[in-house]
Amino acid sequence: MAISQHYGTGRRKTSSARVFLRPGSGNVTVNGRTLEHYFPNAVLRMVVHQPLVMNELDNKFDMVISVAGGGPAGQASAIRLGISRALLGYNEQLKSVLRQAGLLTRDPRMKERKKPGQKAARARFQFSKR
Structure with a gap:
């Protein structure tokens, strides 16, 4: 007998989450x-x-x-997006509620890269006139 399950992938910053929803009683297992x-x-x-x-x-x-x-924060947000996408596989009518709450939008904000000749992405080394 095949278990009906729904799958969703979520990403946020550098985190990736794979979520499997199965009918049950509310048990949540994250990485075992x-x-x-x-x-x-x-x-x-x-x-x-x-x-x-x-x-x-x-x-x-x-x-x-x-x-x-x-x-932790990026992982939690990635899991939230994965659950939202998996819920769409369960019931397509939930899309309007999830969309209105902003739960189906992938947050595109990433860490800005460090630039050469600088201390960080935007912070410079201290300037000395003399």
Whole structure:
């Protein structure tokens, strides 16, 4: 018997997340750990659950998530986008709600590259006249 599951990919900054939604009771596994262990920060857990809470689907899916790259905030946002895209596979009618909340838009902001002859992307070395 095949398990019905829905897949979504999310990216933010340098993080990439693969999200698998399966019908279940709300268990979330991130890189083999529970959500509470992976994201001790309550705000980041709230960011991850945002698409589900908004559509009142909070305890209807088990999620298996693998995420790599970046830091905690970027990873949480990547997971949020992946969940939103996976929800579209589950029900296309959720698109207007998710779109209006801005959950289907990939945030394009990336770190600016360091320039040669400078300390960082924009910061210069201290100038000395003499």
